Amino acid sequence: MSEKSENLVEIRHLKEYFNVNVGFFRSKPLKAVDDVSFSIKKGETLGLVGESGCGKTTVGRTILNLYKPTSGEIIYDGKPIKTKNDIREFRKKATMVFQDPYSSLNPRMTVSDIIAEPLDIHKMSPSKEARRERILELMGYVGLNSEHASRYAHEFSGGQRQRIGIARALAIDPEFIVCDEPVSALDVSIQAQVINMFDELQEKLGLTYLFIAHDLLVVRHISDRIAVMYLGKMVELADAKEIYDHPQHPYSKSLLSAVPVPDPKTARSNKRIVLSGDIPSPLNAPSGCPFRTRCAHATKKCAESMPELKEISSGHFAACHIL
Amino acid sequence: MDKKAFSAHVDMEDFIPATDKEKEYMVSMRPSTTFFKDGIKRLKKNKVAVVSFFVILIITLSAIFVPMFWPYSYDQMLGMMPGQPVDNSFLNLTPFKYGKSELSRIEAGEHIVPHIFGTDSQGRDYFIRVVYGTRISLAVGFFASIIVLIIGLTVGSVSGYAGGKTDLIIMRIVDMIYSLPDMLMVILLASVLKLVLENALEGTVLSKIGSNIISLFVVFGLLYWVSMARLIRGQILSLKEQEYVLAARAAGAGGKWVIFKHLIPNCFSVIIISTALQIPSAIFTESYLSFLGLGVNAPMPSLGSLASDALNGLTSYPYRLVIPAIVISLIVLSLNLFGDGLRDAFDPKLNS
Ligand SMILES: Nc1ncnc2c1ncn2[C@@H]1O[C@H](COP(=O)(O)OP(=O)(O)OP(=O)(O)O)[C@@H](O)[C@H]1O
Ligand code: SF4
Ligand SMILES: [Mg+2]
Numbered sequence: 001m002s003e004k005s006e007n008l009v010e011i012r013h014l015k016e017y018f019n020v021n022v023g024f025f026r027s028k029p030l031k032a033v034d035d036v037s038f039s040i041k042k043g044e045t046l047g048l049v050g051e052s053g054c055g056k057t058t059v060g061r062t063i064l065n066l067y068k069p070t071s072g073e074i075i076y077d078g079k080p081i082k083t084k085n086d087i088r089e090f091r092k093k094a095t096m097v098f099q100d101p102y103s104s105l106n107p108r109m110t111v112s113d114i115i116a117e118p119l120d121i122h123k124m125s126p127s128k129e130a131r132r133e134r135i136l137e138l139m140g141y142v143g144l145n146s147e148h149a150s151r152y153a154h155e156f157s158g159g160q161r162q163r164i165g166i167a168r169a170l171a172i173d174p175e176f177i178v179c180d181e182p183v184s185a186l187d188v189s190i191q192a193q194v195i196n197m198f199d200e201l202q203e204k205l206g207l208t209y210l211f212i213a214h215d216l217l218v219v220r221h222i223s224d225r226i227a228v229m230y231l232g233k234m235v236e237l238a239d240a241k242e243i244y245d246h247p248q249h250p251y252s253k254s255l256l257s258a259v260p261v262p263d264p265k266t267a268r269s270n271k272r273i274v275l276s277g278d279i280p281s282p283l284n285a286p287s288g289c290p291f292r293t294r295c296a297h298a299t300k301k302c303a304e305s306m307p308e309l310k311e312i313s314s315g316h317f318a319a320c321h322i323l
Numbered sequence: 324m325d326k327k328a329f330s331a332h333v334d335m336e337d338f339i340p341a342t343d344k345e346k347e348y349m350v351s352m353r354p355s356t357t358f359f360k361d362g363i364k365r366l367k368k369n370k371v372a373v374v375s376f377f378v379i380l381i382i383t384l385s386a387i388f389v390p391m392f393w394p395y396s397y398d399q400m401l402g403m404m405p406g407q408p409v410d411n412s413f414l415n416l417t418p419f420k421y422g423k424s425e426l427s428r429i430e431a432g433e434h435i436v437p438h439i440f441g442t443d444s445q446g447r448d449y450f451i452r453v454v455y456g457t458r459i460s461l462a463v464g465f466f467a468s469i470i471v472l473i474i475g476l477t478v479g480s481v482s483g484y485a486g487g488k489t490d491l492i493i494m495r496i497v498d499m500i501y502s503l504p505d506m507l508m509v510i511l512l513a514s515v516l517k518l519v520l521e522n523a524l525e526g527t528v529l530s531k532i533g534s535n536i537i538s539l540f541v542v543f544g545l546l547y548w549v550s551m552a553r554l555i556r557g558q559i560l561s562l563k564e565q566e567y568v569l570a571a572r573a574a575g576a577g578g579k580w581v582i583f584k585h586l587i588p589n590c591f592s593v594i595i596i597s598t599a600l601q602i603p604s605a606i607f608t609e610s611y612l613s614f615l616g617l618g619v620n621a622p623m624p625s626l627g628s629l630a631s632d633a634l635n636g637l638t639s640y641p642y643r644l645v646i647p648a649i650v651i652s653l654i655v656l657s658l659n660l661f662g663d664g665l666r667d668a669f670d671p672k673l674n675s
Binding site for chain 1: 565566567569570571572573574575576580584585588589591
């Protein structure tokens with residue numbers, strides 16, 4: 001029991017199926033997230049990586065109950081989130097930073113109204129003065145100038161917009177933030193700045209992150225542990241260092257081999273594993289292991305049954321038949 | 324030090340650190356403009372829209388204020404004086420002519436306001452009837468558009484926001500209404516409602532407005548909201564997928580908050596523009612209904628009923644048809660042009 005209480009967020013067998021229309025009056029479930037389980041400890045950062053369309057955003061949004069989970073459990077601070085009341089309380093502790101800094105800010109609102117929106121929704125500021133002070137404090141956290149407060153979002157650059165989004169997420173003093181590819185829309189030079197800011201904020205405010213990214217280089221710096229997803233399923237989960245040094249799942253290996261390495265010697269000695277073919281559509285995923293259409297080690301067994309996620313060494317989980 | 328042309332010699336002056344004042348100059352941004360201010364600026368540049376705006380303004384103001392000080396009223400038959408026989412000299416006066424009693428008063432040195440457009444077959448000052456008719460037409464157009472706006476906005480945003488089955492059902496109803504031949508429906512409804520309402524209204528304040536105008540509003544409320552509803556629904560559908568809506572929901576916002584804080588402000592320009600374009604179409608509908616005898620109740624004039632009445636004496640007094648026709652055209656044209664200008668200024672995306 002003692003181990004459980006230190007998990008801030010825990011999800012068990014989370015599934016999220018979207019009904020998509022195929023032809024007239026016929027719909028088919030799109031398995032965007034299919035049986036994913038993991039937990040995040042207090043103060044930890046879990047990196048979530050995978051190709052575009054593998055369901056990372058959906059995991060993040062389902063955890064925050066923005067999509068109603070098809071099945072599975074979301075446990076926050078030891079309590080399952082089920083009723084409307086749970087969700088309302090949960091919203092005061094968990095928030096999200098969004099992928100697209102352009103569509104995530106309302107063009108008709110000033111920066112101060114955007115940042116204070118969560119406060120206004122929960123009626124958390126006792127007076128105009130307090131509200132204003134809180135806004136300025138939040139803007140200070142993310143390195144925005146106080147003179148920006150009365151401006152509109154379209155007057156800012158992508159990096160500044162993302163800072164506004166982060167300030168909004170911090171407004172309610174959250175414990176847990178889902179960061180959905182917060183830097184993928186930014187220039188490389190700005191990415192580092194923003195990631196460092198996430199790091200500093202975590203230290204200062206004691207935050208817990210689920211940090212989503214589609215490239216391993218970005219999460220490497222900030223994550224304590226990393227989960228790799230493929231086609232709605234989790235294929236590997238381990239400590240950040242472990243997954244970099246000893247990736248086990250064939251998919252993680254290929255992902256890592258695509259990461260540019262600063263040292264040319266190691267770069268030359270690394271063999272790049274190039275995946276053949278495209279990622280299959282989640283609407284008709286392959287039977288058995290979802291990766292088998294592109295896996296160099298695929299056997300007959302891989303087509304027949306889905307490999308379970310099993311612990312192959314302490315704290316290192318992978319889902320593959322050959323491991 | 325001398326500098327040779329093309330030499331790579333660096334001028335150290337260029338590398339002096341900026342003073343605080345210079346830095347301040349560099350960081351100051353352009354003055355904050357709101358979306359609204361930007362739109363107004365663009366609108367002012369559009370000459371056609373500005374002219375149309377002033378035409379509408381002048382017509383509206385005179386429709387409101389002229390009847391207040393004009394010495395004649397729209398239903399006053401000038402030839403009828405209490406206790407005196409009917410003075411036929413007042414009937415069908417041509418512009419700037421006077422009736423017998425007026426001529427004698429002028430001779431006595433009195434100043435009489437001329438009948439700019441003459442009088443009609445019952446001896447009523449035609450100018451004030453046109454002005455009053457304009458007032459009625461504008462009011463009908465304006466209120467009908469408001470009704471359309473309220474219904475269309477409510478149905479459209481509920482349908483777009485709720486999505487799923489609700490949306491499907493509402494949109495099929497909209498499709499059904501949309502596919503009705505609207506002219507025919509308007510005439511049918513107006514004539515049925517006329518019978519139904521006439522009894523119900525008797526003795527109430529509403530009877531003065533007349534059952535026809537009320538049935539006109541009912542017709543608008545029943546039929547004309549559909550295109551507004553469709554438009555709004557489309558907007559809401561695309562807006563609700565925006566991440567800022569999700570951000571608000573992640574912060575715990577309910578449907579009301581999302582609709583009023585995010586969705587409606589963002590389709591505001593579309594709402595204003597289509598309402599502005601709805602007014603002329605309502606005026607037009609009112610005019611042709613009145614022309615067909617389904618409009619305002621006599622003696623109240625509207626531009627359409629004036630045109631309709633003028634048909635009787637068309638050969639002798641063609642200007643009685645031409646004048647209201649010109650006023651209708653002027654109103655409809657300038658409202659349309661102004662609406663277009665609004666759209667160009669506030670929704671550049673729509674204008675492709
Ligand atoms: N609301 C929805 N309705 C139907 N299908 C959806 C919906 N949202 C996502 N999907 C589908 O679910 C799958 C996973 O989408 P998701 O956005 O989670 O991917 P992602 O990993 O975040 O990708 P990216 O890196 O491009 O952001 C995709 O195939 C997508 O088409
Ligand atoms: S289970 Fe089979 S197909 Fe899937 S990753 Fe392992 S070897 Fe490849
Ligand atoms: Mg995503």
